[in-house]
Every structure is written in structure tokens, then in C-alpha cells.
Amino acid sequence: MLLKNQGLRWGNGREKSQMLYRKPYVTIPYVARELRISSPAASKAVNNLAALGILIEVSGKKRDRVFLHESYLSIIREGTELYR
Numbered sequence: 598m599l600l601k602n603q604g605l606r607w608g609n610g611r612e613k614s615q616m617l618y619r620k621p622y623v624t625i626p627y628v629a630r631e632l633r634i635s636s637p638a639a640s641k642a643v644n645n646l647a648a649l650g651i652l653i654e655v656s657g658k659k660r661d662r663v664f665l666h667e668s669y670l671s672i673i674r675e676g677t678e679l680y681r
Contacts, residue, residue: 621666623652 616631617623629639643664646652656663 617652617666622655623664623666624661 616628620627620631623643625636625639625643628634628643629636632639632642634642643652647654647664651666651668652664653667654662655665
């Protein structure tokens with residue numbers, strides 16, 4: 598699994614590793630709560646995923662940042678565009 602190979606400590610269990618597919622918009626506090634890890638650990642994991650291009654920071658803030666799993670959302674959106 599990509600996350601494991603990158604040395605990210607997401608915890609054990611398939612459910613935890615699938616968190617981004619359940620909620621493609623995440624914040625660091627959400628990741629910390631969902632995975633039951635510390636805020637610094639969640640921040641490091643999210644920032645590592647952003648560096649890999651898996652997550653994209655979309656809020657434009659320095660604090661309370663929101664990250665998006667864009668590649669997953671693009672799959673969901675495919676075929677649902679409105680045509681004019």
C-alpha cells in the first residue's frame with residue numbers, strides 16, 4: 598500500500614487506511630480524531646500526502662487548512678458534468 602511504503606503511520610486496519618475515500622475533504626484535526634493519533638502525527642501524515650500529490654491544500658490558509666483528495670473526487674465527478 599502506498600501509505601505504508603511512504604512510512605506514514607496511519608495506524609492499523611483497512612478502515613483507517615480508507616479514510617480518504619470516505620471523506621475526501623479533510624483537516625488535520627479530523628485526521629487526528631479519525632485515526633486516533635496526535636495532532637503532530639496527523640499534521641506530518643497530511644503534509645507527507647500533500648508532498649506526494651495525493652492531497653491538495655485548498656483553503657489557502659496557514660491555519661485550519663483543508664485538504665482535498667482530488668484524484669478520487671475526479672473519478673466520482675466523471676460523467677456527472679452538466680452539458681449546455
